[in-house]
Amino acid sequence: MKTYSFINGNRYRVVSIYRSFRFSIDRLEINIVFNDSRPSFVRGVKITNFDSNVYILVDGAAADDLVYVMAKILSSNAEDDSKPYDSYLADVMKSKNNFINPCHSDDHASSAIHH
Numbered sequence: 255m256k257t258y259s260f261i262n263g264n265r266y267r268v269v270s271i272y273r274s275f276r277f278s279i280d281r282l283e284i285n286i287v288f289n290d291s292r293p294s295f296v297r298g299v300k301i302t303n304f305d306s307n308v309y310i311l312v313d314g315a316a317a318d319d320l321v322y323v324m325a326k327i328l329s330s331n332a333e334d335d336s337k338p339y340d341s342y343l344a345d346v347m348k349s350k351n352n353f354i355n356p357c358h359s360d361d362h363a364s365s366a367i368h369h
Contacts, residue, residue: 261295261311263288271299272324274336277343278302279324281317303347310347320346 259268265286272279283297298313299320312320327338 258285259300262293264293271321272339274340276303276305276340278304279320279343281321282311301343301346303343306347308347 257268259266259280259282261282264284265288266282267285269281270278271281278301280300280302281298282295282300284293284295287293295311295313298311298317300309300311301320302309323342324339327342331338
């Protein structure tokens, strides 16, 4: 398993949070900056959809909200089935919305899509 990833020329430390046949979630934290300007993405999560080869970067508080929701799903998933996770992540990828409730906004954090 890799421990580093490069995004926009900067190196990020990677910690795997979730894996299924369709999706993966990795927590990313910036590790080395190779230019003088501050990148727009410093820490957050990367959600990868293996079916479409698309990933979304979710940063800041929005990433924390997503990890919280995944933990809530785990708490209520006695069978340890990937279907509730994959269903939730499919909705996140489709709507670009991973917030716990609609009162959160992009004022708190932003998301970027990368193909």
